[in-house]
Amino acid sequence: xxxxxxIGLGKYVPENIVTNADLEKKIDTSDAWIQERTGVxxxxxxxxxxxxxxxxxxxxxxxxxxxRAQIKPEELDLILMATLSPDYYFPGSGVLVQTLLxxxxxPAMDIRMQCSGFxxxxxxxxxxxxxxxxxxxxxxxxxxxxGGLDMTTRGRNISVIFGDGAGAxxxxxxxxxxxxxxxxxxxxxxxxxxxxxxxxxxxxxxxxEIMAENDPEDISYYPYMNGQFVFKxxxxxxxxVIQEGLDAxxxxxxxxxxxxxxxxxxxxxxxxxxxxxLSDAQVFNNIERYGNTTAASIPIALTEAWEEGKxxxxxxxxxxxxxxxxxxxxxxxxx
Ligand code: ACO
Numbered sequence: 231x232x233x234x235x236x237i238g239l240g241k242y243v244p245e246n247i248v249t250n251a252d253l254e255k256k257i258d259t260s261d262a263w264i265q266e267r268t269g270v271x272x273x274x275x276x277x278x279x280x281x282x283x284x285x286x287x288x289x290x291x292x293x294x295x296x297x298r299a300q301i302k303p304e305e306l307d308l309i310l311m312a313t314l315s316p317d318y319y320f321p322g323s324g325v326l327v328q329t330l331l332x333x334x335x336x337p338a339m340d341i342r343m344q345c346s347g348f349x350x351x352x353x354x355x356x357x358x359x360x361x362x363x364x365x366x367x368x369x370x371x372x373x374x375x376x377g378g379l380d381m382t383t384r385g386r387n388i389s390v391i392f393g394d395g396a397g398a399x400x401x402x403x404x405x406x407x408x409x410x411x412x413x414x415x416x417x418x419x420x421x422x423x424x425x426x427x428x429x430x431x432x433x434x435x436x437x438x439e440i441m442a443e444n445d446p447e448d449i450s451y452y453p454y455m456n457g458q459f460v461f462k463x464x465x466x467x468x469x470x471v472i473q474e475g476l477d478a479x480x481x482x483x484x485x486x487x488x489x490x491x492x493x494x495x496x497x498x499x500x501x502x503x504x505x506x507x508l509s510d511a512q513v514f515n516n517i518e519r520y521g522n523t524t525a526a527s528i529p530i531a532l533t534e535a536w537e538e539g540k541x542x543x544x545x546x547x548x549x550x551x552x553x554x555x556x557x558x559x560x561x562x563x564x565x
Pocket of ligand 1: 386494
């Protein structure tokens with residue numbers, strides 16, 4: 231059995247910055263409300279015609295990660311693409327990234343685990359590397375979700391939170407089993423699936439049926455979130471799964487070099503920080519600049535933390551996520 235480790239990281243966000251003041255012009259909201267409840271100051275949204283899609287942003291982030299890893303695209307054995315906003319219903323966006331990278335053939339798999347997608351993808355890559363089946367795996371989290379948000383006052387509890395972007399890492403076999411991914415912890419519970427969901431169209435109600443009904447009240451094609459319900463579950467599950475990781479590795483909370491929580495909401499991250507009594511230096515947040523980029527949030531934050539020198543050889547890194555499903559998970563990495 232081999233350990234896996236991350237050897238290259240990259241991120242890409244669209245150039246178009248949407249501030250809270252910009253949103254105030256379209257939605258009955260305020261900079262003060264958004265900052266106080268979510269911590270978001272601005273986010274990036276793609277603009278029609280700027281060439282950014284989930285796959286193209288993923289490609290740009292992946293190119294940087296591959297260059298830093300000094301791995302050529304053709305050396306990849308597997309692509310794992312975490313997204314809830316694939317370019318098409320089918321096929322998934324993993325194959326589109328594969329083609330953009332100029333790889334003639336390699337398995338490319340989409341992972342549909344929403345905000346926990348990147349954590350699930352890293353755990354999956356780790357398993358393939360552990361067994362020796364694959365050596366070099368590209369793991370991506372990417373989202374272009376702004377186009378599907380209800381940018382009117384009706385959708386304000388959701389639309390102010392989310393942003394677009396992509397992050398990617400290259401994982402490979404570690405030189406020994408004392409470094410790299412030490413443990414992964416994955417969970418799902420479908421009981422509350424609808425509390426954070428986008429259910430229309432679906433296999434009981436296809437696009438043509440929705441169009442035929444032509445019901446102006448029907449907004450099932452916009453995401454729905456029971457905000458306070460999600461908030462309460464997120465705090466509990468984040469804490470549980472981080473503790474699970476600490477128990478599995480034997481790390482003390484003071485030893486955590488950096489916790490990269492999924493950037494759901496700054497208040498959630500702060501409550502988790504308080505629960506474990508972590509210092510500001512131990513927790514990385516960038517939600518104020520990008521909003522919640524769902525599956526892309528952890529790889530974007532991980533890349534920035536690494537670029538800022540907060541992750542070096544020997545750092546104990548914790549990735550933790552919670553999201554729609556509900557799904558949640560953590561990855562413990564000895565860098
Ligand atoms: N601007 C101004 N007012 C707003 C806005 C807005 N953007 N959105 C909602 N409001 C209003 C509501 O209409 C409501 O008004 P009312 O009291 O007159 O009815 C009031 O603010 C309070 O609404 P709540 O929904 O109860 O607001 P809450 O304090 O719960 O904050 C929020 C909403 C920010 C969504 C919060 O519930 C939350 O953070 N939930 C966690 C969910 C989360 O982080 N999701 C991220 C995606 S999921 C994930 O990544 C895991």
